[in-house]
Amino acid sequence: MIKAKEDTTQALYKEAFNLFDKDKDGKITIQELGIVMRSVGSNPTQQELKDIAKEIDDGSGLVDFNKFSSLMTRKMKYSDSEADIKQAFKVFDKKGNGYANIQDLKHTLTSIGEKLTKEEFDNMLKDAKTVDGQIHVDEFVRVIKSSKSFN
CATH class of the missing domain: 1.10.238.10 (EF-hand)
Known part of the structure; x- marks a missing residue:
């Protein structure tokens, strides 16, 4: 069940990523990152986007799918944890x-x-x-x- 959810989530990430990968080189620009993140349910602030860009940009100004997927998996896990904390509160x-x-x-x-x-x-x-x-x-x-x- 968990594996199926992970596969579905990864497929969603891939589809959103591909929509913005205009030249089909497997990369999107750092500027497009926020839009793609929002399209899959994340809502990063401008400061979060700046921090993320510093973390994952290798100087090219581009993000490949593996970096994007890893980032989103980590962010969504963190968001789930936030929801758990709020529920307990x-x-x-x-x-x-x-x-x-x-x-x-x-x-x-x-x-x-x-x-x-x-x-x-x-x-x-x-x-x-x-x-x-x-x-x-x-x-x-x-x-x-x-x-x-x-x-």
Whole structure:
């Protein structure tokens, strides 16, 4: 089942890539990368596109399908993880307003499952933007994704 999903996803990537590979040389331009990514369901910001270009451009200004496919596979895995984090966050969002109590999060993350130490939790949130002892879901996702244990 997973293999079939991967094959379908790869076929979708290939089809989108080929639409922009006008001269059929197996490459698209860095400038076209964002358009192709959006056509397969990703929505990178301009800054993300700049970062991606720095990472994958070998100086030619072109991206081959293998680099594109690898990038998209990694990005979609990351997006799935973000969705999982947001889904888990909902348990703590008692008012349904996108905010959770930091002490509730701390208690749970330091006492259930793969426990963090209180120090690890405090370090993870030390640079987080909080409001009245609350953290917004997007800020929580950012903090979790940037933590060493997530990567």
